[in-house]
Amino acid sequence: MRPFALVTVDDVRAAAAHIAGVAVRTPLLAPVSWPGLWLKPENLQPIGAFKVRGAVHALACLPSNALAGGVVTHSSGNHGQALAFAAQRCGVRCVVVMPDVAPPIKVEAVRALGAEVVLVPPADREARTEQIAAARGLVVIPPFDHLDIIAGQGTVGLEIVADLPDVACVLVPVGGGGLASGVATAVKGLRPSARVVGVEPEVAADAAESLREGRVVTWPTEQTYRTAADGLRTNLSDLTLAHLRERLDGIITVTEAEILSTVGALARSARIVAEPSGAVAPAAWLHRRDELRDRFGVVDGPVVAVVTGGNIDPTLLADLILGNT
Amino acid sequence: MRPFALVTVDDVRAAAAHIAGVAVRTPLLAPVSWPGLWLKPENLQPIGAFKVRGAVHALACLPSNALAGGVVTHSSGNHGQALAFAAQRCGVRCVVVMPDVAPPIKVEAVRALGAEVVLVPPADREARTEQIAAARGLVVIPPFDHLDIIAGQGTVGLEIVADLPDVACVLVPVGGGGLASGVATAVKGLRPSARVVGVEPEVAADAAESLREGRVVTWPTEQTYRTAADGLRTNLSDLTLAHLRERLDGIITVTEAEILSTVGALARSARIVAEPSGAVAPAAWLHRRDELRDRFGVVDGPVVAVVTGGNIDPTLLADLILGNT
Numbered sequence: 087m088r089p090f091a092l093v094t095v096d097d098v099r100a101a102a103a104h105i106a107g108v109a110v111r112t113p114l115l116a117p118v119s120w121p122g123l124w125l126k127p128e129n130l131q132p133i134g135a136f137k138v139r140g141a142v143h144a145l146a147c148l149p150s151n152a153l154a155g156g157v158v159t160h161s162s163g164n165h166g167q168a169l170a171f172a173a174q175r176c177g178v179r180c181v182v183v184m185p186d187v188a189p190p191i192k193v194e195a196v197r198a199l200g201a202e203v204v205l206v207p208p209a210d211r212e213a214r215t216e217q218i219a220a221a222r223g224l225v226v227i228p229p230f231d232h233l234d235i236i237a238g239q240g241t242v243g244l245e246i247v248a249d250l251p252d253v254a255c256v257l258v259p260v261g262g263g264g265l266a267s268g269v270a271t272a273v274k275g276l277r278p279s280a281r282v283v284g285v286e287p288e289v290a291a292d293a294a295e296s297l298r299e300g301r302v303v304t305w306p307t308e309q310t311y312r313t314a315a316d317g318l319r320t321n322l323s324d325l326t327l328a329h330l331r332e333r334l335d336g337i338i339t340v341t342e343a344e345i346l347s348t349v350g351a352l353a354r355s356a357r358i359v360a361e362p363s364g365a366v367a368p369a370a371w372l373h374r375r376d377e378l379r380d381r382f383g384v385v386d387g388p389v390v391a392v393v394t395g396g397n398i399d400p401t402l403l404a405d406l407i408l409g410n411t
Numbered sequence: 412m413r414p415f416a417l418v419t420v421d422d423v424r425a426a427a428a429h430i431a432g433v434a435v436r437t438p439l440l441a442p443v444s445w446p447g448l449w450l451k452p453e454n455l456q457p458i459g460a461f462k463v464r465g466a467v468h469a470l471a472c473l474p475s476n477a478l479a480g481g482v483v484t485h486s487s488g489n490h491g492q493a494l495a496f497a498a499q500r501c502g503v504r505c506v507v508v509m510p511d512v513a514p515p516i517k518v519e520a521v522r523a524l525g526a527e528v529v530l531v532p533p534a535d536r537e538a539r540t541e542q543i544a545a546a547r548g549l550v551v552i553p554p555f556d557h558l559d560i561i562a563g564q565g566t567v568g569l570e571i572v573a574d575l576p577d578v579a580c581v582l583v584p585v586g587g588g589g590l591a592s593g594v595a596t597a598v599k600g601l602r603p604s605a606r607v608v609g610v611e612p613e614v615a616a617d618a619a620e621s622l623r624e625g626r627v628v629t630w631p632t633e634q635t636y637r638t639a640a641d642g643l644r645t646n647l648s649d650l651t652l653a654h655l656r657e658r659l660d661g662i663i664t665v666t667e668a669e670i671l672s673t674v675g676a677l678a679r680s681a682r683i684v685a686e687p688s689g690a691v692a693p694a695a696w697l698h699r700r701d702e703l704r705d706r707f708g709v710v711d712g713p714v715v716a717v718v719t720g721g722n723i724d725p726t727l728l729a730d731l732i733l734g735n736t
C-alpha cells in the first residue's frame with residue numbers, strides 16, 4: 087500500500103465553512119430514557135443523511151470549469167441524493183449510478199432532486215460510473231474514497247467536540263469508511279483522549295477484518311447484502327483504511343436483530359426516524375456496553391452515537407415501531 | 412378583564428439564558444419535499460416537547476426557599492414531564508395532577524422522571540392541584556397561565572428569528588396559549604413585519620372563538636376531547652388571551668384527518684416523530700396555503716411551523732406512517 091496524505095483537522099475546518107448554511111447544524115440529543123448517551127441526528131439533514139456534508143464540500147472544492155461540466159457518482163442511495171442535492175444547488179448536471187437492488191424510496195428521492203439515475207447490478211457500479219464519466223465529460227465524485235468527502239463528513243466530529251468538549255467516546259458506523267475517517271480525524275485531533283469506535287453489522291464486518299489484516303479485505307456482495315443496513319454493505323478503500331488504522335480505536339459488531347430493534351427504539355424514545363444503517367451506532371451503546379468498557383475502557387463520561395440517516399421504507403419502519411422484526 | 416403586564420422580548424431573552432445547556436437548541440429543518448417550509452422540531456427536547464423551556468425557566472425564577480419545598484402542576488402530559496424533568500435536575504419534589512384519560516405513555520413518562528402522579532377526572536384538575544399545593548406546601552407551576560412559562564416558551568420564537576431573520580410567517584399551535592403568546596411576543600418584537608398565525612383543531616377551536624369574542628370562551632371537555640391533539644384541548648386564560656389579542660395575527664383551523672395524515676408525512680418526509688398536537692402547525696402549511704395567502708398575505712418568503720412534541724402512542728404512530736387513520 088503506498089503512503090497517503092491523510093486529511094487534517096484544518097481540512098475539516100475548511101469543510102465546515104463550506105457547508106455552513108447548507109447542511110443543518112445538528113444538535114446533540116439526550117433522550118431521558120438513555121442517560122449517558124447522546125445522539126447526533128444526521129437524519130435531520132435536508133436529504134435525510136450526513137452525506138450532504140461531503141457532497142457539498144466536494145463540489146465547493148472543484149474548479150469552476152470542471153464543476154460546470156457536471157458530476158457523476160455511484161451510491162447505494164444516500165450519497166446519490168446528497169450529490170443530486172448539492173448539484174441542484176449549483177445548477178449543474180448530475181448522474182447517479184445505483185445498484186438495481188436499492189430501495190425504491192431511495193431511487194425516487196434521487197430522481198426528485200433532478201438527477202438522472204442509471205440502475206446496474208451491484209458489482210458493476212464502479213466500472214459503469216467511470217465509463218459514463220469518460221463518455222459524457224463528467225467529474226466522478228465517489229461516495230467515500232476521496233479526501234474532500236472525508237473532510238466534509240468530518241464536520242460531524244468537529245460539531246460533536248464543540249458541543250460536548252468532555253466527550254469520552256464517539257460511536258460511528260463504518261461502511262466505506264468515509265464518515266468514520268473524517269470523524270476520527272476531527273475527534274482525535276481535537277481531543278486525543280476520546281475514543282472513536284466504529285460499528286458494523288456482524289454480517290458485513292469487512293472493515294473489522296481489514297483492520298485486523300492491515301489490508302483492504304473485500305467481502306462478496308452476496309454476503310454483505312444480507313444486512314438490512316444497506317448503507318454499510320460497501321468495503322473500505324486503501325484511503326479510508328489508512329485513516330482508520332491511524333485514528334480509529336477499533337470496531338464493534340452488532341446483529342441484525344439488534345439493528346432492527348434499535349430503529350424502533352429510536353422512534354419511540356428519541357422521536358427520530360432512523361434507517362437501519364443509522365441505527366447501528368446507538369445499537370452498539372444499547373447492546374455492547376460491556377465491550378465498550380472491556381475493550382475500550384469507556385466507563386463513565388458521555389458517549390455520542392452518530393445516527394447517520396433516516397431514509398427507510400415506511401412499511402419496515404411501522405413494523406419496527408411496533409416491535410416486530 | 413383587568414389589564415395585564417405582558418411578557419416582553421427582554422423577559423424572553425432572560426429565559427434563553429436560563430435554558431441554555433438544558434433545553435436543546437433545536438435547528439430549523441428544511442425537508443426537500445416541502446420547499447418553502449421550515450420545521451422547528453421541539454419533539455427533539457429531552458422530554459419530547461417544547462414544555463421543558465417554560466418549566467426550566469419558571470423554576471429558575473423561584474426564590475430558593477420556595478423551590479426547596481417542591482412544586483405541583485396539572486397537565487395533559489407534556490408539561491407534567493417537563494416540570495418533573497426540571498424538578499429532578501434541581502433535586503426538588505414534584506407532584507403532577509393528570510386527567511385520567513391521558514395516554515398511558517405520558518403517565519409512565521412522568522413517573523419515570525421521579526414525580527408523583529395523581530389521576531383525576533379532567534374537569535377536576537385545577538381544583539385538585541390547588542388543594543394538594545395547600546395541603547403539602549408546594550408551589551403551583553401551571554402549564555401556561557404564568558408569565559415565566561410564557562417567557563420560557565417564547566425562546567422558540569427567539570431562536571427562529573436568529574436562524575431565519577427573513578421569516579415571513581410562523582405557524583404555532585394554540586392550546587392554553589402559552590407557546591403562542593411567547594412566540595408571538597418574540598417574533599413580533601424582533602421582526603414586526605412577520606406574521607404569527609395560531610393553528611387549532613377544528614373540534615377544539617375555542618381560541619379562535621375567544622379572539623373573535625374578545626373574551627375567554629370555554630368549550631366543554633366533551634367537545635375538545637374529540638381531537639386526537641390531546642395537548643390542544645385546553646381553553647385560554649385571561650393572561651394568554653391578552654397576549655394573543657395584542658400580538659397574534661389570527662388563527663387557522665385544521666381537521667382531524669389533516670392532523671393525523673401530517674403525523675405520517677412528518678415521519679416519512681422529515682424523519683421526525685410528531686404527536687398529533689405537534690403536527691397541527693405543519694398541517695396548516697400543507698392544507699391551508701390558500702388561507703395563509705388570502706387572510707394573512709403570506710405568498711413568498713419562508714414559513715416556519717413549530718412541531719411542538721413527539722410523545723405519541725407507538726401503535727397510532729405505526730398506523731399513521733402506513734397512511735391509515
